[in-house]
Amino acid sequence: MENLQVTACFCRTPGKRAAFAAEHGYRAMESWEAVLRDPGIEALILATPHSTHARLVEEAASAGKHVFVEKPFVLHVPDGQRAIAACERAGVRLAVGHQRRYQRGHRELKRLIEAGGLGQILQIEGNFSYDFGLRLDLSGWRADPAESPAGAMTGLGVHHADTLQYLLGPVKRLSAMSRSLHPRNPLDDVTGVLLEFEGGPVGYLGTNMLTPKVYYTRVHGLDANAWAENEGTLFAFHKRGADPEVTHYPVEGDPVTITLPEEQADFAAAIRGNRPPEVDGAAGLRASAVLEGITVSSREGRTVDLAELYD
Numbered sequence: 001m002e003n004l005q006v007t008a009c010f011c012r013t014p015g016k017r018a019a020f021a022a023e024h025g026y027r028a029m030e031s032w033e034a035v036l037r038d039p040g041i042e043a044l045i046l047a048t049p050h051s052t053h054a055r056l057v058e059e060a061a062s063a064g065k066h067v068f069v070e071k072p073f074v075l076h077v078p079d080g081q082r083a084i085a086a087c088e089r090a091g092v093r094l095a096v097g098h099q100r101r102y103q104r105g106h107r108e109l110k111r112l113i114e115a116g117g118l119g120q121i122l123q124i125e126g127n128f129s130y131d132f133g134l135r136l137d138l139s140g141w142r143a144d145p146a147e148s149p150a151g152a153m154t155g156l157g158v159h160h161a162d163t164l165q166y167l168l169g170p171v172k173r174l175s176a177m178s179r180s181l182h183p184r185n186p187l188d189d190v191t192g193v194l195l196e197f198e199g200g201p202v203g204y205l206g207t208n209m210l211t212p213k214v215y216y217t218r219v220h221g222l223d224a225n226a227w228a229e230n231e232g233t234l235f236a237f238h239k240r241g242a243d244p245e246v247t248h249y250p251v252e253g254d255p256v257t258i259t260l261p262e263e264q265a266d267f268a269a270a271i272r273g274n275r276p277p278e279v280d281g282a283a284g285l286r287a288s289a290v291l292e293g294i295t296v297s298s299r300e301g302r303t304v305d306l307a308e309l310y311d
Contacts, residue, residue: 003268006045010035032056036063043093043271045264046070049141050154054079061090068267070097072158072291073284075149077309080288084281095267095277096284098162102259103232104249106163109219112237113167118221124168124195124203125218126160133182133189133209143186149295150178151187157207161290162283163217164195164203171290172198173305178298182210193294205290231255 008027011017021028029035035044036059043066046056054074060067067087073096074080087094100106112118129152141147148154153161165171178191189210195203218227224239233255238244251258263279270277293304 002265003272004043004264008035008038008041032059036060036065042066043068043267050075050147054083057083057094058086061086061092061094064090064092066093066267066271068095068097068264069284071162071284071287072154073281073288075147075288075292077285077289077292078311080281080285081311084285087281093267093270093277094281094284095263095270096279096281096287097263098159098279098284098287099259099263100159100232101163101166101279102262103228103255105228105232105235106166106217107232108235108247109167109217109226109228112226113219113221117224117237118219118226119223121168121199121201121219121221123201123220124164124197125216125220126164126204127206127214127216128156128160129206129208129211129215130156130213131210132156133185133187136185136187136209138184138186145187148187150176150191150291150298151180151185151189152207152209153178153188153191153193153291153294156209157191157193157205158287158291160205160207160217162279162287164205165197165286165290166283167217167219168197168199168201168203170198170286171203171293171306172196173303174290174293174297175303176294176297178294185209188298191294191298193290193297195290 008029009021010029017028044060046069050072053069057067057069136143174193174195176193178188180188181190190208193205216229226237228235233249233251235247236244266278289306289309292309293306297304
């Protein structure tokens with residue numbers, strides 16, 4: 001990949017670390033501290049339990065390392081604020097892994113919205129669900145409610161928490177219901193959320209970990225509707241008084257992972273160009289704020305103004 005080459009790796013389990021390093025031809029680092037001390041490592045990609053993200057980002061920033069961290073950025077907004085501040089003080093770049101906004105269907109939705117092709121935007125809907133809860137490793141950290149609040153929203157729906165705000169701007173407030181409906185899982189496996197955006201439109205976000213796969217984003221305007229489905233490979237535009245126009249985008253490989261190189265390339269280009277990544281800490285924090293707002297709203301049975309989550 002242009003401007004980015006993975007050279008070393010670390011995880012806590014020695015056997016897994018050695019096997020991963022051997023499979024990919026990386027150096028196996030003996031400790032996290034060794035990673036931070038290594039002058040040949042400019043940037044880090046963090047794929048660790050969610051609750052560790054903020055602390056690891058701060059430690060990496062203190063060591064002068066740029067950071068790409070997987071979603072969700074953080075589970076609590078103030079933790080994210082501190083991590084962002086640490087990166088700003090250190091002069092390093094911070095990116096968050098929300099690759100689905102890069103999908104062609106979502107890029108076309110964004111283009112149409114900005115061009116006024118839908119007229120006044122009134123409403124947006126998104127749902128990302130599939131039945132991973134029926135196969136979830138109950139001994140793993142992802143099955144811990146403390147690591148996966150609101151269940152499927154942490155692993156799946158948070159992608160749309162980013163995409164919907166990429167399309168319409170920040171969410172102002174929300175009201176959520178999140179429940180466990182299947183006896184197998186210790187997590188909430190069904191979540192529904194009503195959203196109000198700062199710009200005025202309202203929206204719905206849904207996710208579950210039990211049904212066959214559902215994946216769509218729909219934008220409703222005064223003049224037309226448009227939507228993306230099937231990991232952004234299907235795009236449809238329906239103007240008032242006309243038949244829907246449907247476009248299928250060909251994808252070579254897995255549509256789920258096809259945009260990963262693009263977001264990684266943007267991270268590298270941001271470092272070399274001394275500019276913020278497209279999905280920077282602030283964008284990642286907006287998605288995390290929606291996630292935390294959902295957990296608070298569902299637990300306390302009330303509408304949550306996201307501003308109250310910030311220090």
